[in-house]
Amino acid sequence: MRIIKKIFSNSRSNEDGIFFDEVSKILGFKPLNMIHYRKAFTHRSMNKSDDEGNPMNYERLEFLGDAMLGSVIAAHLFNKVPTGDEGYLTKMRSKIVSREHLNELGKDLNLIRHVESKVSTQHFGENIHGNLFEALIGAIYLDRGFTYCEKFIHKKVIVPYVDIAKLEGKVISYKSLLIEWCQKEKHTFQYDVFEDNGNEGIKYFGVKLKIDNKIIAKARATSKKKAEEKASQRAYFAFQEKINKK
Amino acid sequence: MRIIKKIFSNSRSNEDGIFFDEVSKILGFKPLNMIHYRKAFTHRSMNKSDDEGNPMNYERLEFLGDAMLGSVIAAHLFNKVPTGDEGYLTKMRSKIVSREHLNELGKDLNLIRHVESKVSTQHFGENIHGNLFEALIGAIYLDRGFTYCEKFIHKKVIVPYVDIAKLEGKVISYKSLLIEWCQKEKHTFQYDVFEDNGNEGIKYFGVKLKIDNKIIAKARATSKKKAEEKASQRAYFAFQEKINKK
Numbered sequence: 286m287r288i289i290k291k292i293f294s295n296s297r298s299n300e301d302g303i304f305f306d307e308v309s310k311i312l313g314f315k316p317l318n319m320i321h322y323r324k325a326f327t328h329r330s331m332n333k334s335d336d337e338g339n340p341m342n343y344e345r346l347e348f349l350g351d352a353m354l355g356s357v358i359a360a361h362l363f364n365k366v367p368t369g370d371e372g373y374l375t376k377m378r379s380k381i382v383s384r385e386h387l388n389e390l391g392k393d394l395n396l397i398r399h400v401e402s403k404v405s406t407q408h409f410g411e412n413i414h415g416n417l418f419e420a421l422i423g424a425i426y427l428d429r430g431f432t433y434c435e436k437f438i439h440k441k442v443i444v445p446y447v448d449i450a451k452l453e454g455k456v457i458s459y460k461s462l463l464i465e466w467c468q469k470e471k472h473t474f475q476y477d478v479f480e481d482n483g484n485e486g487i488k489y490f491g492v493k494l495k496i497d498n499k500i501i502a503k504a505r506a507t508s509k510k511k512a513e514e515k516a517s518q519r520a521y522f523a524f525q526e527k528i529n530k531k
Numbered sequence: 532m533r534i535i536k537k538i539f540s541n542s543r544s545n546e547d548g549i550f551f552d553e554v555s556k557i558l559g560f561k562p563l564n565m566i567h568y569r570k571a572f573t574h575r576s577m578n579k580s581d582d583e584g585n586p587m588n589y590e591r592l593e594f595l596g597d598a599m600l601g602s603v604i605a606a607h608l609f610n611k612v613p614t615g616d617e618g619y620l621t622k623m624r625s626k627i628v629s630r631e632h633l634n635e636l637g638k639d640l641n642l643i644r645h646v647e648s649k650v651s652t653q654h655f656g657e658n659i660h661g662n663l664f665e666a667l668i669g670a671i672y673l674d675r676g677f678t679y680c681e682k683f684i685h686k687k688v689i690v691p692y693v694d695i696a697k698l699e700g701k702v703i704s705y706k707s708l709l710i711e712w713c714q715k716e717k718h719t720f721q722y723d724v725f726e727d728n729g730n731e732g733i734k735y736f737g738v739k740l741k742i743d744n745k746i747i748a749k750a751r752a753t754s755k756k757k758a759e760e761k762a763s764q765r766a767y768f769a770f771q772e773k774i775n776k777k
Contacts, residue, residue, distance in 0.1 A: 352602040359598035363594065
């Protein structure tokens with residue numbers, strides 16, 4: 286009996302350890318109280334309750350995370366675009382925190398992989414990705430406070446996705462911008478796309494962008510189009526930096 | 532010439548000193564960078580610009596303050612009502628941050644008194660009060676960060692105004708609740724209302740609530756009805772505390 290107990294408690298703590306490592310990897314810092322993250326990845330179908338008998342799933346955390354995301358993005362836009370008036374700031378924020386965009390963010394982090402659910406995750410709609418992303422931000426707020434929410438959102442949302450020129454509609458596609466530039470300046474270009482799934486259960490695509498047969502940028506995303514766009518944007522910014530340094 | 536300069540610089544620093552004192556009084560703590568509060572009280576009709584040529588008025592700060600208010604109230608409700616689901620939390624928050632409520636908060640702090648404007652403040656609509664309140668929160672965020680926003684909102688919004696039972700519609704009026712109780716328990720009651728304007732330019736009413744000829748609660752507000760309701764609520768909570776202690 287003792288041995289069985291030991292095996293059970295070991296397997297339990299191993300599982301906790303794996304969850305802790307995976308959450309740390311997603312967050313980029315060490316979580317303090319895992320209960321919030323357990324909740325952030327628990328679907329209502331599990332019918333779990335906490336010690337006080339309140340439902341333990343991520344739905345309430347979505348509300349909290351949505352609010353924190355809204356205020357961090359508001360502060361970023363306020364500082365970044367000092368010429369933008371209230372209407373502009375409001376419009377830009379709704380573009381950044383759109384349902385579609387949140388789903389993309391959740392999908393990119395492959396949050397669904399960690400969900401505990403009695404319903405197969407295949408039956409969830411697209412919105413599960415964004416909901417999990419919001420819930421995760423809510424959990425970060427409860428665990429580490431506003432400053433850590435800010436850091437996380439900066440790293441995972443603002444740096445990789447918040448491109449003011451694109452949001453303003455000044456740049457529709459970095460791919461067309463880059464192709465246009467190559468044609469004008471007489472450079473050859475080539476997008477090498479390949480499946481790059483790893484063992485994460487979601488289909489990913491990798492792309493290598495070559496200009497004059499030299500790899501200029503790489504990217505990985507959940508569709509070919511997104512991966513190409515990401516690589517083009519990276520190449521575009523790399524070129525811009527070069528031009529600015531000259 | 533030197534004397535004139537001295538007089539000018541003195542009168543200037545006196546004015547700054549008065550503004551600093553008044554803002555400190557409103558905030559309940561010492562502000563660090565007054566530029567944000569100057570902006571929070573500058574109407575667009577002043578046509579002011581900052582050093583970079585960007586318009587200097589409170590409109591952008593409203594956007595920032597609104598976001599901070601939203602997330603502080605979200606966190607409060609999340610913790611305060613652990614049984615409330617997403618829909619409930621969203622509904623309660625919109626009641627708390629309703630335009631009407633924000634106007635009331637701004638009016639209670641008499642923020643309009645500090646506005647710099649070329650248009651007479653009498654021409655502003657009701658919403659100016661709420662807009663100034665939001666802008667002030669935005670200024671606090673820029674000056675002292677999220678934690679000070681939280682403290683300020685806690686003191687000025689949550690403690691005096693966020694009454695879950697009332698927001699849920701379980702209590703419509705503390706005055707009727709109190710009167711009902713007095714009649715049932717055979718106590719006499721009396722509301723003594725008087726004008727209590729001070730020198731703040733807005734009409735205020737004070738009320739003393741007597742039960743069995745003893746003053747039980749006092750309150751002050753911008754209408755008779757509000758002052759009576761506030762005093763009734765205070766009396767109600769005082770009685771509840773007494774009953775709980777027994």
